[in-house]
Amino acid sequence: YQRIINFEQVAAIEADPNFRGGDYYGSARPDLGLALARRIAHKTFVSLDTLRERARTEIVSQKPPYGWYEMNHPVESYMLHQGEKFVRRFDANTYLRILDAWQWFDLVTEAGVRDLKDLFQGCRHQEFLIFSIDSDLLFPSEEQAKLVGLLKRARVPLMWITVHSDKGHDAFLLEPRLFTPHIHQVLSHHEEAR
Numbered sequence: 001y002q003r004i005i006n007f008e009q010v011a012a013i014e015a016d017p018n019f020r021g022g023d024y025y026g027s028a029r030p031d032l033g034l035a036l037a038r039r040i041a042h043k044t045f046v047s048l049d050t051l052r053e054r055a056r057t058e059i060v061s062q063k064p065p066y067g068w069y070e071m072n073h074p075v076e077s078y079m080l081h082q083g084e085k086f087v088r089r090f091d092a093n094t095y096l097r098i099l100d101a102w103q104w105f106d107l108v109t110e111a112g113v114r115d116l117k118d119l120f121q122g123c124r125h126q127e128f129l130i131f132s133i134d135s136d137l138l139f140p141s142e143e144q145a146k147l148v149g150l151l152k153r154a155r156v157p158l159m160w161i162t163v164h165s166d167k168g169h170d171a172f173l174l175e176p177r178l179f180t181p182h183i184h185q186v187l188s189h190h191e192e193a194r
Contacts, residue, residue, distance in 0.1 A: 001137075001140070002044070002102075002138060002139070003103060005040060005041060005044055005138075006099045006102055006103050007103075008037075008040045009037035009038075009040050009041055009095075009099055010037075010096060010099055010100075012033045012034075012036040012037040012040060013030055013033040013034055013036075013037050013092050013095070013096060014033070015033055016030035016031075016032050016033025016034070016036075016092075017030075018030040018031070018032070018033070019033055019092065022092075022093050022096070024092070029087070029091075029092065030092045031087040031092075033092065034083075034086065034087050034090065034092045034095060035080075035083030035084055035086060035087050036083060037092075037095065038082055038083045038086035038087075038090075039079045039080075039082060039083045042079065042082045042083075043079070043137075044137045044138045044168075044169065045137075045138060045168055045169045045170045046167060046168040046169070046170050047135045047137075047166050047167070047168045049166055050166055050167055050168060050170075051075055051078065051079075052074075052075055054078060055073075055074040055075040055077065055078035107119065116150050117150065117153065117154060120150055120151055120153075120154035120156055121154045121155075123151075123154065123156045124154065124155055124156055124157075126156065126157075127156075127157045127158065127159070127186060127189070128151055128156060128157070128158040128159070129158070129159050129161070129182060129183065129186045130144050130147060130148060130151075130158060130159070130160045130161070131144070131161050131162075131163055131172070131179060131182070132144040132145075132160070132161070132162045132163065133162075133163045133165055133167075133168065133169065133171045133172070134162055134163065134164050134165065135165055135166055135167065135168045135171070136168050136169045136171070137168060137169065138168070138169040139169065141162065144160065148160050159182065159185075159186060161179075161182050163175075163178045163179065164178075165178060
């Protein structure tokens, strides 16, 4: 799922006429494409309920700075704002490099092993703490379940916690109290073992 989202973000940036193959420095930046990329990604960070909750009660602008469509819901205005806010903090080429690294990173290749089983067998003396967030669309719980299965087959000690939150992927930022006790538990266990 995340590969599709990342691909859509790349396409949004590259479709902006100001992108010019990444050679836009000294001229207009591809802000429309970058803002669209952020809106594509942002909806995977939080649940729909949280999006509605975070959205202002009013529509900031009836018309986006482009196009004919008139916004008619606060969530649309909120998403427009998220894109506009993002372009003030990020450069399109930098964001593309992050997406590229994310798309192409291969842990097995980087570790120089045959497969994940081979990789994790070398981790038997480490303890893993794995969190799943039940409302995370970016990294759904099924992905952590696969990781846990691989680690268990390799006999790697682990603790797997499912956090219940309506904040989606952003729960680790917005609700650290849901994670902190488990992190403390693993760290204190590690200190006692020393």
